Amino acid sequence: MKRERREQAEYAASLTTCEGTWLEKAPDAAELQRIDVASKALREQRRLAIEFHQDPSAANIFSIELFRNEVFAPMHMEDWLVEQMIDAHGEPPVVDEGNENEFADYLRNAVLYIATSRVRGAMASQLKRYLPQFVDAGQWKEAVAIDYNAFRTTFGNEVSPFLVQMALAGFARYYDEHDDEPQSE
Numbered sequence: 001m002k003r004e005r006r007e008q009a010e011y012a013a014s015l016t017t018c019e020g021t022w023l024e025k026a027p028d029a030a031e032l033q034r035i036d037v038a039s040k041a042l043r044e045q046r047r048l049a050i051e052f053h054q055d056p057s058a059a060n061i062f063s064i065e066l067f068r069n070e071v072f073a074p075m076h077m078e079d080w081l082v083e084q085m086i087d088a089h090g091e092p093p094v095v096d097e098g099n100e101n102e103f104a105d106y107l108r109n110a111v112l113y114i115a116t117s118r119v120r121g122a123m124a125s126q127l128k129r130y131l132p133q134f135v136d137a138g139q140w141k142e143a144v145a146i147d148y149n150a151f152r153t154t155f156g157n158e159v160s161p162f163l164v165q166m167a168l169a170g171f172a173r174y175y176d177e178h179d180d181e182p183q184s185e
Contacts, residue, residue, distance in 0.1 A: 012122035015081060016166070017173065018074035023126055035128055038135040042147055045140050052144045063145045063161035068169075075126060077170030079177075081119075085110035085167070092171060111159045111167045120163075124154040127162060 013024045027035070042049075052059050067075075086092075089110045095103045127150045134143040149162035 011118075012126050014078065015119060015122055016074060016078055016126065017076045017170075018126070021074040023074050023129060027129060031129065031132075034132040038132040038143070039128075039147070041135050042131070042140075042143050045144060048140050049144050049148075052141065052148065059145070059148065060161045062141070063149055064165050066142055066145050067149075067162055067165035072130070072166075073169070075123070075166050076173055077166050079170075079174055081114050082167075082170045082174040084114050085171075088113045107164060107167060107171075108159050111163050115159070115163060120153050120156075123163065123166070124150040127153065 010024075010026050012026070013019075016023070018024050052062075066072075089106060092106055092110075093102050127146060131143055131146055134140075134146060149160050152158070152160040153162050
């Protein structure tokens with residue numbers, strides 16, 4: 001059933017768990033206009049953007065915390081992407097204290113495996129659709145983080161905080177839903 005939806009859904013929507021949400025359908029002209037207006041308003045927050053970018057570590061931490069917010073749940077990676085990561089890199093490692101980097105390395109490599117330019121562009125365009133609601137609410141730092149992550153996701157060859165959190169949440173949901181199924185070796 002999920003494969004059927006993926007084949008019929010717009011490509012960007014097929015990457016995420018947005019079925020039944022406003023993100024499932026492509027943005028219409030009115031929404032594209034709101035995104036453009038929000039982007040222009042955000043440019044006037046140049047000082048805040050400069051401050052945000054001055055400390056990349058703090059920007060990454062803030063971004064990861066932001067994308068843990070339930071409002072971004074429709075952007076969690078869909079099962080088929082999680083399955084591709086597992087097929088290519090095996091099951092995620094269970095880490096003990098002292099080897100926390102093992103899971104981070106696994107996640108980074110797995111995400112890089114599926115993060116083609118098409119996936120990156122589609123995920124980033126979906127993320128930009130959140131910009132108007134944060135700008136309208138005057139949540140400027142969050143809006144800067146969304147814009148920053150959309151840019152890094154589209155044009156970077158790295159794993160942006162947005163991609164990390166969407167993959168991590170996708171894995172968590174996947175294992176919650178498939179926990180009773182026998183695991184392939």
